[in-house]
Amino acid sequence: MTKALTGGCQCGAVRYRLDEAPRDANICHCRMCQKAGGAPFMAFAAVSRDKFAVTRGTITAFVSSEIAERGFCAGCGTPLTYMGNDAGHISVTIGSLDDPNAVAPEIQLGVESEVRWLPAALALPTFSIEKWLAKKNRRDAGSHQHPDRE
Numbered sequence: 001m002t003k004a005l006t007g008g009c010q011c012g013a014v015r016y017r018l019d020e021a022p023r024d025a026n027i028c029h030c031r032m033c034q035k036a037g038g039a040p041f042m043a044f045a046a047v048s049r050d051k052f053a054v055t056r057g058t059i060t061a062f063v064s065s066e067i068a069e070r071g072f073c074a075g076c077g078t079p080l081t082y083m084g085n086d087a088g089h090i091s092v093t094i095g096s097l098d099d100p101n102a103v104a105p106e107i108q109l110g111v112e113s114e115v116r117w118l119p120a121a122l123a124l125p126t127f128s129i130e131k132w133l134a135k136k137n138r139r140d141a142g143s144h145q146h147p148d149r150e
Contacts, residue, residue, distance in 0.1 A: 006055075007097040009073035009080060012146030014057035016080070018047045018092065022103045025094065030110030036070050037079050037093075040115045044082055044091035045103045052081075052090045055150075098148040 005022065008015035022045030033042040059071035059080055071081035082091040094100050108114075133140065 005097055005099065005102055006150060007080075007092060008056070008146060009076050009078035009096065010145050011073065011076035011078075012056075013075045014059055014073045014078075014080060015055045015150065016059075016092065017053045017055050018051060019053065020047050020051040022047050022092070024089075024091075024107075025103050025105045026107045026109050027105045028109040029112075029114040031113045032064055033110065034113065034115075036064060040118050040121075041108075041110075042079065042082075043094040043105055045094055046089040046091045049083075049088060049090050052092070 005018040006015065007018075025043070025045040027041050027043050029041045034040060036042065057073070060074040061069045061071050061083075063069045066085075068082060068084045070079065071083065072079050078096060079093050080096050081093070083089075094103050094105070097103065129141070
């Protein structure tokens with residue numbers, strides 16, 4: 001990895017840096033991930049705990065089970081991390097990376113909870129946000145989201 005990956009929450013209150021290349025990237029369909037992300041699945045990638053640095057703000061933790069805690073921004077609710085109690089690593093949500101295309105999932109977990117409609121949904125016709133906004137006679141969404149950079 002030539003350049004550290006960075007990421008953060010939607011409002012910008014929490015920012016982080018990964019000082020090694022992420023590994024074990026996955027998509028998790030388990031029911032806890034569905035509820036934590038408010039989505040059909042979540043995507044994660046791991047780094048050693050000592051190679052993960054919060055560069056702004058504080059990550060709030062929720063002990064979601066007896067084996068792990070999930071980190072999020074207390075201000076905007078963005079899911080940021082997953083950390084097993086006995087793991088030497090921390091996983092970050094791939095969607096919270098400034099460049100989510102920098103890490104591709106290698107495996108799917110919790111497939112017994114995959115929502116039945118997901119394969120069909122991913123095969124649906126596609127529509128860009130630009131076209132969707134134009135249909136609503138809007139130029140842009142007027143985003144309040146923090147930019148994907150430091």
